[in-house]
Amino acid sequence: MKLGYLGPQGTFSQQAAQRWIADKAGWELVSYESIPEVILGVAEKRLDAAVVPVENSIEGTVNVTLDMLVEEKSLSIIGEVILEVHHHLIGKQTDWKRVQAIYSHPQALAQCRGFLRQNFQGVSLRTAASTAEAARIVASGPDSWAAISSRFAAELYGLQVLAENIEDYRGNKTRFITVGRGPVKPTGKDKTSMVLALPQDRPGGLYRVLEEFAAEEINLTKIESRPTKKELGEYLFFLDCEGHATDPKLSRVLDRLRRKTALLRILGSYPRDMGEQK
């Protein structure tokens, strides 16, 4: 079975993918160059599943992942991995004064924005397809280039560490989801993700959705809105809650929501990552 991830070797996505298969047999990892390509790989059945980042504790949602989940209707979420993310400034040499360009993935640059503003004002910030790709670029470029990447990538691409743990807030975590083909059996410690649209713009529309979760005492773990892309001010709502869609309480809620929404799609019920969650 093939599990896709955002490569090249040494990305946080690879670490998350390795965590997801740690207790499973028969999976091999396949590297892709972008998040859309890896998700399409699953939709077009070249892959059995893929691990992709969906949100970060500092920078928020990875929009492309949510958008592709809506577009690719054959996909469902079958797992999650929460990873602690520590960024390091790495390069061919360790003198900060010689750094003229810093490469990284936009999410990583954003997670270290304060550090960069304080210490590298005026230095050119350049985006790369992933943190490991940034390390790879720096390894084959001049000494004045540096990358924001993981320690693992530094070792892999033969680079040195100029500064450690440069993320702007401690406890930086990224949540990844495994996108594949469902359904997944209940484990008793599950989470359900869904996307919905309200029938019309009227007072209390979202409240009437949320009251159903409150009535059954179901804990919501996330709510997020994304534009429908059709009309300014029109939104899709992404909700995550505790429980499996087949649990009696949650399936009662979902039945009632079907009558209260213009669109309701269950993106998946899957085991929660309890590993790094407090």
Ligand SMILES: O=C(O)C(=O)C[C@]1(C(=O)O)C=C[C@@H](O)C=C1
């Ligand atoms: O570039 C990587 O290493 C990735 O796996 C991507 C990614 C992301 O898009 O959020 C994953 C974890 C970190 O939040 C930074 C970058």
